[in-house]
Amino acid sequence: MSISIQKVSPAVGAMVKGVDLSVAVPPDTFEVLEGALAEHGVLVFRDQHLTPAQHVAFSHLFGSLETHVISEALLEGYPEIYVVSNVVEDGKPKGRPYAGTYWHSDLSYKAAPAMGSMMYALEIPEIGGDTMFANMYVAYDTLSPGLQRMLEHLWAVHDFGHADRRYFSKRGAAARLNETARKKTPPVEHPVVCTHPTTGRKALFINPGFTSRFVDMTEEESEPLLEYLFEHITQPAFIYRHRWEMNDLVFWDNRCTIHHAIRDYGEDTPRHMHRTTICGEKPVPV
Ligand SMILES: O=C(O)CCC(=O)C(=O)O
Ligand SMILES: [Fe+2]
Numbered sequence: 001m002s003i004s005i006q007k008v009s010p011a012v013g014a015m016v017k018g019v020d021l022s023v024a025v026p027p028d029t030f031e032v033l034e035g036a037l038a039e040h041g042v043l044v045f046r047d048q049h050l051t052p053a054q055h056v057a058f059s060h061l062f063g064s065l066e067t068h069v070i071s072e073a074l075l076e077g078y079p080e081i082y083v084v085s086n087v088v089e090d091g092k093p094k095g096r097p098y099a100g101t102y103w104h105s106d107l108s109y110k111a112a113p114a115m116g117s118m119m120y121a122l123e124i125p126e127i128g129g130d131t132m133f134a135n136m137y138v139a140y141d142t143l144s145p146g147l148q149r150m151l152e153h154l155w156a157v158h159d160f161g162h163a164d165r166r167y168f169s170k171r172g173a174a175a176r177l178n179e180t181a182r183k184k185t186p187p188v189e190h191p192v193v194c195t196h197p198t199t200g201r202k203a204l205f206i207n208p209g210f211t212s213r214f215v216d217m218t219e220e221e222s223e224p225l226l227e228y229l230f231e232h233i234t235q236p237a238f239i240y241r242h243r244w245e246m247n248d249l250v251f252w253d254n255r256c257t258i259h260h261a262i263r264d265y266g267e268d269t270p271r272h273m274h275r276t277t278i279c280g281e282k283p284v285p286v
Helices: 027-040 052-060 136-141 145-152 160-171 179-184 219-233
Strands: 004-007 014-017 042-045 078-085 114-123 131-135 155-158 188-191 193-195 202-204 211-214 239-242 249-253 257-261 272-279
Touching: 004 027, 014 027, 027 042, 027 249, 042 239, 052 078, 052 114, 052 272, 131 136, 136 202, 136 219, 145 193, 160 179, 188 193, 211 219, 249 257
Parallel strands: 014 042
Antiparallel strands: 004 014, 042 249, 078 272, 114 249, 114 272, 131 239, 131 257, 155 188, 155 211, 193 202
């Protein structure tokens, strides 16, 4: 069967058909997928039947794999697999519940953020638990030339603890990041506009989850422009909302998209996913 790639929304994402990810992917198919990922930002593969080892093997084609800083959510025997799950078995959580329920790009709080992430659906709610993706090329392209130029000179601070403070502690929930994880993730600085290494296109590299302020400015000073940009980059026209099916594998490029998991299902509705994370490089300024 030949490979077909079709857009799933005007702004971002494509559905890939005709590829079985459980067996070795030939080099020409790999090249097509690599190009499609950088162009569309998100690739959806339906009806894949993958063991953890096969999931890891396919991910590994794209680079070395991260071991997530939240070590208690790693799959036993497969430290490359980060379990995103609200399932509790014998009183023990099987993974990280409600991960990424705010807009973010994976590991943007690291000096070398993630290139891409691959999430595989093993148990999903009948309704709900979708994931949204937004296109950061389009977010950049649709700004005025004046603001584009200004942003090209700015750098921003990315901080894992920011999401905790902003999205959890403020809502009265306990901080979710323990001391060890906190120590391993000191704030880092990245250019606000980056060049994608594959396409050479410019993309905005900020996100509401982890970007706390502009470099050399206070949070207070940064807030008005950051808030404006966060609103801009998450507007409905830039988004694809993925409605998960069992055995979906979704591969997203963290260098040109941001994503948001939607927490709209009950605590006793199981949602269980495996994620691998492909290491990336330090973002390249324009
Ligand atoms: O559960 C999801 O849909 C995504 C969670 C998330 O942000 C991630 O694992 O990177
Ligand atoms: Fe994420």
